Structure formats: structure tokens, C-alpha cells
Amino acid sequence: MNFVQKALWFVESHWRENISLDEIAKASGVSPFHLTRTFADAMGISLMRYVRARRLSEAAKRLMENGESILDLALETGYGSHEAFTRAFRDQFSATPDQVRNKGNLKNIDLVEAITMNSQPITVALDPPRFETLNPRIMVGILERYDCQSPGGIPNQWQKFSPYLGNIPGQIGEDAYGVCYNFDEEGNFDYLSAVEVVEGHSLPSGLTCLKLPTQRYAVFSHKGHIAGIRSTISAIWNKWFPESGTKPVNAPNFEKYGKEFDPATGEGGLEIWMPVEK
Known part of the structure; x- marks a missing residue:
């Protein structure tokens, strides 16, 4: 169990x-x-x-x-x-x-029944992660808040952010990042569609700046379609962390989208960076 x-x-x-x-x-x-x-x-x-x-x-x-x-x-x-x-x-x-x-009845009442306790193992195959320590960096992008039950607005958020890619002053490289942070007990979290920038540039109107401190990460590859990312993340939390003995840190985690990722098709793969203890 x-x-x-x-x-x-x-x-x-x-x-x-x-x-x-x-x-x-x-x-x-x-x-x-x-x-x-x-x-x-x-x-x-x-x-x-x-x-x-x-x-x-x-x-x-x-x-x-x-x-x-x-x-x-x-x-x-x-x-x-x-x-x-x-x-x-x-x-x-x-x-x-x-x-x-x-x-006198429960019609039209959306009852939540007990979730079946299933002993079947997580079936997503995870490659062993690599470990990296990143120095402080600055992320800039569009910020929205979601809950775990309805994160369906994230693809549309990326559509809104796409015109900014390559056009933000001080942008570093071509990679894009989906940063998840500010989780609470109710399952709400902030999601930042972002790029990395150098410090000292003024921001375009409507964008948010997030400073990430020095942090060690376990880096996982998600090789399939973007639609399957939730299963990979579930396997990381529910299987890899318990079996590896590595402890997570309450800090921002992020998806990293490199040039191999095709936003038009959702194919090409991406990396999932999970903060862990040093």
C-alpha cells in the first residue's frame, strides 16, 4: 500500500x-x-x-x-x-x-464517493533522473492561478505568451519554462509561462517577474506527448520519490521546453525539474 x-x-x-x-x-x-x-x-x-x-x-x-x-x-x-x-x-x-x-431526495446533488484504493503500481516508465544545481536566475512571463481539478487553461496561457517568445528584453536562450509554485492545501497553485532573462531590463506591461534562488534539482525526461505529462509527474511523486529516498523541497518546480519541443503538435518531449534536498 x-x-x-x-x-x-x-x-x-x-x-x-x-x-x-x-x-x-x-x-x-x-x-x-x-x-x-x-x-x-x-x-x-x-x-x-x-x-x-x-x-x-x-x-x-x-x-x-x-x-x-x-x-x-x-x-x-x-x-x-x-x-x-x-x-x-x-x-x-x-x-x-x-x-x-x-x-426529499439527492437528485442533482453532486456527491463525491470514496475513491477506490487501488494497489496497482504506477505503470509510467521513468528513466533515472540526472541531478543539477542551478544558480539564482530570473524568470519573466504570464502568471495565472489554477487548482489541480481544472488546470485546463494552461495551453491557452501558452498561446497568450507565444508572441512574447524571443521579444522580451534581456531574454537568455530560446528555452521556455512552465514554473509551478505557491501551492496551498486546497490544491491551488501559480503557473508562470516564462523565459529566463538577465537582470536590469524593464518588463513589458502585463508580465510577472519571478526570482529563483540557488537550488538542486532532479531532472526527468518526459518523452511522449505533452498530454501525458500528468502521468509522468504522478509517477515521480508517487513512485520515484518514495523508492529513491530523495526528499522533495517546498520550492518552485518547472517544465523546460527546448527547441526539440513542437508546440503545434505537443510532441518532442520536455524536462521536468523537481527541487530536492542538497
């Missing part, structure tokens, strides 16, 4: 409690940062959103099963008050507990 499956088991065993990310990570045997990244990449939903959705989905079912008060149900499912429970329930289902109970 890998640590994502351990996390799923712990959630299903404790969903009635107000469990924290730290508690789930401790039970899974990895750091909260590692578990957050791995779970989101493997499951397509952030861990804590899944916890909240499971708790509220089970509560919605119980609304239909017995006549207990909404306050009692709130307290039994880890909420401190009727108001807190109603607010979370409405955010999840766009209806209050009273409205659902009065309707």
Missing part, C-alpha cells in the same frame, strides 16, 4: 472527525507538502477538498436516512456549529441542508 492509498484509508476511517493535513500525512508516512502534491497529481483533486467533499457527501446521505437535527449532524461530522455546517454544505452543493431535506 503506497502512501496515497494510506491517506485514502485514513480519510475513509476518520471522515467524521475534523482531521488535519498534518494528521493524514503522519498516518501516511510522508511530509504534508509531499502528500499534498502527490495526492493532487494522482487523483485530480486536492486532498483537503476531497476530505471536505467526502464528509459533506456522507452528511447529505444521512439527511435522507433519519430525522436527526441538522445541529446534531453538524457536530457528528466535525463542524462546530449549525452555521459552519450550513455554510460548508452550501458551498459544496449550492443548496442548504434544509433545502435538501425539504426536497
Whole structure:
């Protein structure tokens, strides 16, 4: 059983409690940062959103099963008050507990069922990474914020950035970078479509500057179509890190697109740079 499956088991065993990310990570045997990244990449939903959705989905079912008060149900499912429970329930289902109970059924309620704990191994074949230490550098590009459930806007972000490629003052080389950083417990993250630049140049309007410190990286090759990158990243987090014993660092990671990558077809491959301890 890998640590994502351990996390799923712990959630299903404790969903009635107000469990924290730290508690789930401790039970899974990895750091909260590692578990957050791995779970989101493997499951397509952030861990804590899944916890909240499971708790509220089970509560919605119980609304239909017995006549207990909404306050009692709130307290039994880890909420401190009727108001807190109603607010979370409405955010999840766009209806209050009273409205659902009065309707008498769960039609049009998007319940989140338990994710099946699958013991099948990650099947993506990873070549052994190389390790590199990069000195401080400056990235400049277009910045957007996404969550792990809906990162579909990233290709369009690259379309918006493409006119800037080769036209940003002080650009170094021809490589482009997709930098992921500022991850939170909800699975939200910043994504910067960028190029490297030398310091001292003024930025075109609408672009963002990000300074990366000195950092050691494990560098992986993704050789297939760009559409398969999520499977490669999942294999890195869920298989390579645990088996290698290498520890990830809570720092920006990035994709590096060289001249071999064809943005028109999505073919040609790219590199995935993961920050690791020195």
C-alpha cells in the first residue's frame, strides 16, 4: 500500500472527525507538502477538498436516512456549529441542508464517493533522473492561478505568451519554462509561462517577474506527448520519490521546453525539474 492509498484509508476511517493535513500525512508516512502534491497529481483533486467533499457527501446521505437535527449532524461530522455546517454544505452543493431535506431526495446533488484504493503500481516508465544545481536566475512571463481539478487553461496561457517568445528584453536562450509554485492545501497553485532573462531590463506591461534562488534539482525526461505529462509527474511523486529516498523541497518546480519541443503538435518531449534536498 503506497502512501496515497494510506491517506485514502485514513480519510475513509476518520471522515467524521475534523482531521488535519498534518494528521493524514503522519498516518501516511510522508511530509504534508509531499502528500499534498502527490495526492493532487494522482487523483485530480486536492486532498483537503476531497476530505471536505467526502464528509459533506456522507452528511447529505444521512439527511435522507433519519430525522436527526441538522445541529446534531453538524457536530457528528466535525463542524462546530449549525452555521459552519450550513455554510460548508452550501458551498459544496449550492443548496442548504434544509433545502435538501425539504426536497426529499439527492437528485442533482453532486456527491463525491470514496475513491477506490487501488494497489496497482504506477505503470509510467521513468528513466533515472540526472541531478543539477542551478544558480539564482530570473524568470519573466504570464502568471495565472489554477487548482489541480481544472488546470485546463494552461495551453491557452501558452498561446497568450507565444508572441512574447524571443521579444522580451534581456531574454537568455530560446528555452521556455512552465514554473509551478505557491501551492496551498486546497490544491491551488501559480503557473508562470516564462523565459529566463538577465537582470536590469524593464518588463513589458502585463508580465510577472519571478526570482529563483540557488537550488538542486532532479531532472526527468518526459518523452511522449505533452498530454501525458500528468502521468509522468504522478509517477515521480508517487513512485520515484518514495523508492529513491530523495526528499522533495517546498520550492518552485518547472517544465523546460527546448527547441526539440513542437508546440503545434505537443510532441518532442520536455524536462521536468523537481527541487530536492542538497
